[in-house]
Amino acid sequence: MGAGAAGIAAAREAMGLGLTVRVLEARGRVGGRALTDAAVPMDLGATWLHAAQSNPLVPLAEARGLELFDHDSVRSSxxxxxxxxxxxxxMEGYDRAERAWHAAVTLAGAGGGVRSLADAAPRGGFWDATLTHWEGPVIAAAEAGEIDLDDYLATLLNGTNLLPREGCGHLLAVLAEGLPITLSAPVERIAWGGKRVRAEGAFGxxxxxxxxxxxxxxxxxxxAIRFDPALPERTIGAVHDLPMGLLSKVGLRASGDDRLDLPSFGGIERRLDPGERAMTFVAWSFGRDHLEGFAGGALAWDLAREGEGAIVDLAFQELRGMYGERAERALRREGGVExxxxxxPWSMGAYASLRPGRGGARAALSAPIGEGRLMLAGEACHESLAGTLAGAWGSGARAAREAVAAVRRLT
Ligand SMILES: Cc1cc2nc3c(=O)[nH]c(=O)nc-3n(C[C@H](O)[C@H](O)[C@H](O)COP(=O)(O)OP(=O)(O)OC[C@H]3O[C@@H](n4cnc5c(N)ncnc54)[C@H](O)[C@@H]3O)c2cc1C
Structure with missing residues (x-):
């Protein structure tokens, strides 16, 4: 169920093992939290293929002739x-502070006993609040105090970050081609107590x-999905130990030729004092005419509550602080995307982070239910690539292998 990265991987894996499958997808499109707005063009969800060396989507994209661009080779900020x-x-001071920040956090993790990233993160240094804000809200989509330290360290992404030129949403749509997917089919009830599993909804x-x-x-x-019988206690506990964080994106179009002195892929950040929060930006990716803004964690949830347009207003406010009225002239308020x-209702956030002190929840979430007849899968299940397309893909494929084994064993 679900035609995001995990569901597409699961369907492909089960079909590869010789089973007949059907994917029920609530939305009228595939891709889940990977969605490319083709008009801009810009990814509104997943953007980078992280940890390229071990990312299963990299060879799949290459096999389909899709261009993957090495973002790290042009990154500037x-x-x-x-x-x-x-x-x-x-900037040299910032680099030094970043190395010291990571060393301190790693040391705190090795020492044991520290629960959250906020407890481990250095405080008081000139760059510390900026670094903690980056690693928490911007990267992990959650406040540092809401992130388990061991899990943060276990899910750190190393290696190259590649950008599919046509977008991650496009990549998933290509990988879903030919799969038996029923769109606009929200599953409302899953009955898993008998020999077979039943999915019910308006589709039948x-x-x-x-x-x-x-x-x-x-x-x-x-x-939104009623399980009958209810999910086991350990699974329900794991769901609540892995709440959704939020990362929101906005794309602002250039009005004319002014590129705000930023190169293609140029990043903008703001140095923060403790308690401050801010948006970050990436300009003119692939030489295109839009600037992408990101807001994460509590700031993103506040903007979501304020409603449509709030992130556009904040992006202009931030950029006006840096560029004055030039920002208003260089960028258009209309014609953007957010x-x-x-x-x-089909995502309820961006990706999950583990509550401090709740180690074991990712394993509990992906543990077989009903002897393997029912498997949960997705980014939150992955132990090292959590929060990513790669993690979702790996988790979906693994769950499918377990489910196929259960079908063969039990029928
Ligand atoms: C703003 C943002 C930026 C991100 N950046 C990156 C990045 O740069 N790199 C990266 O690797 N990852 C990134 N991610 C994370 C990545 O998008 C997710 O980890 C991944 O897409 C999750 O895939 P999934 O299959 O687990 O879940 P989903 O993609 O959410 O798939 C689940 C599917 O189930 C469907 N569904 C839900 N309920 C029902 C129901 N009742 N019945 C039927 N169908 C249902 C949903 O519609 C959805 O299609 C980002 C995410 C966001 C939001």
């Missing part, structure tokens, strides 16, 4: 200091030897 851009000397009833459910932990926690993962 400007940092706004509040009244001026950071100098070279400032579908019976199978086993089912792989890939809805996000946000959707599972919302109760994501809505926080209010979308």
């Amino acid at each position: 400007r940092v706004w200091m509040g009244d001026r851009w950071a100098s070279e000397a400032d 009833v579908l019976e199978a030897g086993a089912a792989v459910v890939t809805a996000s932990t946000g959707v599972l926690a919302s109760g 994501s809505s993962w926080g209010t979308d």
Whole structure:
């Protein structure tokens, strides 16, 4: 169930093992939290193929002739200091502080006993609040105090970050081609107590030897899918130990030729004092005419509650602080795009992070239910690539192997 990365991987794996499958997808499109707005073009959800060396989507994209661009080779960043851009000397200080920050956090993890990333993160240094904000809200989509330290360290992404030129959403759509997917088919009830699993909804009833459910932990926690019998206690506990964080994106179009002195793929950050929060930006990817803004964690949830357009207003406010009225002239308010993962009932957030002290929840979430007839899968299940397409893909394929084994064993 679900035609995001995990569901597509599960369907392909089960079919490869000789089973007949059917994917029921609530939305009228495939891709889940990978969605490319073709008009801009820009990814509103997943953007990079992280950890390229071990990312199963990299060879699949290459086999289909899709161009993957090495973002790290062109990455650059400007940092706004509040009244001026950071100098070279400032940036050297930032680099040194970053190394020290990571060393301190790693040391705290090795020492044991520390629960959250916030407890481990250095405080008081000139760059510390900026670094903690980056690693928490911007990267993990959650506040540092909401992130388990051991899990943060276990899910750190190393290696190259590749960008599919046509977008991650496009890549998933290509990988879903030819699969037996029923769109606009929200599953409302899953009965798994008998010899076969039944999925029910307005589409009717579908019976199978086993089912792989890939809805996000946000959707599972919302109760939108009724399980009968109820999910085991340990699974329900794991769902609640892995709440959804939020990362929101906005794309602003250039009005004319002014590119705000930023190169293609140029990043913008702001140095933060403790308690401050901010958006970050990536400009003109692939030489295109839009600037992408990101807001994560509590800031993103606040913007989602304020409603459509709030992230556009904040992006302009941030950019006006740096560029003055030039930002208003260089960028258009209309014609842009913004994501809505926080209010979308089929995602209820961006990706999950583990509550401090709740180690074991990812394994509990992916443990077989009903002797393997029912498997949960998705990004939140992966022990090292959690929060990514690669993790979702790996988890879906693994769940499918378990489900296929259960079908063969039990029927
Ligand atoms: C803004 C943002 C930026 C991100 N950036 C990156 C990045 O750069 N790199 C990266 O690797 N990852 C990134 N991610 C994370 C990545 O998108 C997810 O980890 C991944 O897409 C999750 O895949 P999934 O299959 O687990 O879940 P989903 O993609 O959510 O798939 C689940 C599917 O189930 C469907 N569904 C839900 N409920 C039902 C129901 N009741 N009945 C039927 N179908 C249902 C949903 O519609 C959905 O299609 C980002 C995510 C966001 C939101």
